């Protein structure tokens with residue numbers, strides 16, 4: 029095999045990640061995940077399978093979840109991206125999902141957590157008042173090997189409650 | 201001081217970094233000038249390497265080196281990764297090697313390493329390394345492997361038997377001669393890989409000044425990594441440090457030192473640069489350890505009442521191509537059979553076969569799931585054959601509370617006798633039956649059947665050896681800043697042990713656990729360590745930290761008494777302040793004490809107190825401690841699709857005294873989910889030539905949120921008598937009885953068809969087949 033053209037093709041892209049604009053020169057074959065992690069230093073997004081099944085790499089691209097292992101950085105040119113680093117509010121206060129995950133022991137090794145948080149941010153925007161089977165269904169695209177999901181399900185339900193009535197503390 | 205930190209559900213100290221994306225896993229580490237690597241792996245289950253030509257790869261821009269055995273050999277003291285137990289005897293040819301000299305014995309075995317500017321370029325180069333293979337015949341199935349005319353897994357071996365052993369006690373011959381009933385059972389048991397969501401990985405930070413390295417490894421045993429690298433490269437300990445960043449799960453997959461870690465280290469030493477290797481999932485499927493296959497043929501003898509008189513039989517274990525650790529899986533499986541039952545006579549002949557597949561070592565549970573599966577399937581068989589309740593047969597055979605401590609007729613791995621030193625198995629069973637409304641299930645079942653639905657209930661017991669020694673260090677240190685730190689050789693890999701250790705330590709100083717920093721898994725701070733496996737660390741490290749904390753507390757009080765010129769009895773310690781009882785303004789802080797004990801030139805030191813506010817303890821458990829559990833499962837089986845839905849899952853668990861019930865429950869629930877995977881989903885497939893056929897998460901299914909039910913946990917706490925905290929290990933408790941409980945429930949649901957299940961995992965198509973087969977018979 030000789031050097032494939034994809035290996036050397038480069039392009040300049042501009043992405044806004046967690047509100048901050050970055051101009052980067054990337055190989056066209058660079059995945060969005062590797063761009064975020066290794067070019068922009070945002071290592072909170074994790075890679076668990078690199079083939080689109082585990083969901084660990086999930087980020088929000090223009091508000092919609094995307095598997096950053098399956099997306100090329102150049103495809104994100106011009107996009108607004110949110111990663112786990114940008115979920116908390118600007119003053120550093122945790123997102124209700126983050127608080128609920130801590131409260132309900134919804135993580136162990138925490139390697140799957142970033143992708144689950146970003147997936148659930150989108151899910152709760154679409155369905156602010158889910159029941160347990162709906163939460164489990166929404167989680168079906170994220171694999172967690174450690175927790176058995178129970179704490180995650182409870183946390184998402186609790187976060188949904190907190191988001192619906194922001195002044196109320198955990199109702200668990 | 202604030203009493204009772206132990207036993208409280210303190211929220212985890214680990215969470216903040218993980219929830220905000222600031223944790224640091226191995227792939228997050230960047231070293232200036234670091235190269236990335238990829239491995240040339242054998243595509244063949246068995247082949248001779250005729251030649252390796254890397255010149256085309258070397259021409260690719262960005263490629264720095266391609267090393268194969270010939271290049272690395274001068275660095276190696278031996279082409280061998282030291283085994284767990286140096287005295288273990290087994291077939292020479294299966295010894296774990298660093299890398300292939302001229303023969304590859306499984307798909308994924310490493311032939312060469314490529315160093316490049318990036319993993320992208322390294323992978324490009326892989327396709328340019330030309331390896332000329334002569335393909336040899338291979339053996340895939342361990343039953344075929346032991347046939348006399350089977351192809352050899354290693355071409356110079358005389359056969360494919362790695363080792364054979366017998367586990368036995370009592371007199372089976374007499375037991376079977378006098379038995380009222382004898383029944384037979386053949387089982388095929390399969391468990392896949394650990395599949396932590398973070399794969400394996402290592403960053404070798406080359407230290408030119410010292411001609412040494414720091415290995416940042418995602419491992420369950422930093423000290424094992426350090427010790428192995430020292431051995432393999434003939435270095436001394438000052439030149440090798442191993443440390444773990446955050447570890448994204450282990451489950452056995454990160455228990456051993458892998459060829460990848462050694463080869464990457466060798467490449468770093470040879471090329472004098474830092475090297476990163478991050479595994480992709482396909483590599484995990486090909487080259488990370490698995491637990492895989494066991495074939496059991498057993499018979500059971502009972503009296504007229506269904507009481508066990510003896511169990512005997514044989515088992516074949518698939519060891520894979522190399523003996524990477526020892527025989528822990530088949531050995532534990534054979535030891536796990538008696539479980540919580542009175543079994544007077546037992547004999548199991550085990551044959552360990554090598555195959556042209558990746559090596560097997562323990563995955564979470566480590567053979568206990570298999571031994572337990574065998575025993576619990578026997579229990580169900582006896583119950584059904586004698587027309588007895590599945591609960592009743594167990595009740596009759598359990599070791600009763602008044603028989604505890606119960607001397608086991610079995611020897612432990614180190615040859616010592618073992619005993620169940622605490623526990624109450626009948627009470628646990630009863631709690632599980634009550635908690636699951638077991639007695640009323642037949643009514644519900646009859647009603648469901650009237651509606652055309654097949655529901656069933658199943659149960660299983662287990663015991664699990666925990667707290668294996670020899671020890672795990674606990675160092676407790678209070679610095680002049682007043683900061684309390686704990687250092688230990690124990691290995692966090694997601695369980696939450698840092699929080700548990702902080703609780704244990706904080707308890708002695710009346711401080712918030714958040715004020716205790718736990719530093720673990722770094723050979724640079726703790727000279728010795730064993731690692732995270734076998735549900736051992738809360739027992740070993742937890743006890744050491746507890747004792748070291750007490751020592752530091754006593755030292756602090758003694759020093760404060762000297763400083764305040766009062767007697768120790770008049771002092772109290774709370775919130776990190778030591779004050780005279782009733783006179784709170786007369787006080788010194790832990791920081792003051794630490795400063796006094798760190799010494800100052802020209803000032804007197806407190807008498808009779810050695811320098812430094814710190815203590816090191818290597819607690820030696822006086823024996824092993826056994827946890828136990830009972831699982832009761834309800835399922836609904838769709839006889840049209842073969843789909844199994846778990847509708848209820850009740851766990852009674854005795855892990856002794858719980859340090860943090862939240863964390864313990866997380867371990868149990870995670871273990872159950874793993875057990876559900878082993879029962880219904882996880883199948884690591886190989887074709888008959890030894891080619892792996894399930895190498896993505898789309899083919900190898902891990903349990904997802906919709907298929908894992910809520911787990912109801914009922915704790916039963918019988919404190920252990922062999923450690924000061926009264927704790928037993930909990931890391932593997934959940935996984936062990938899951939498969940037999942689930943299979944028992946499925947059989948119960950399908951009782952009208954007379955289906956018997958004798959293998960794990962069981963898929964919907966397999967279940968349909970079993971139903972059809974059973975129907976054809978009737």
Ligand code: FES
Pocket residue numbers: 074075076077078079080081082083084085086095096097098
């Ligand atoms: S890493 Fe992207 S889905 Fe698994």
Ligand code: FES
Pocket residue numbers: 134135136137138139140141171172173174175397448449694
């Ligand atoms: S917390 Fe470890 S994979 Fe989810």
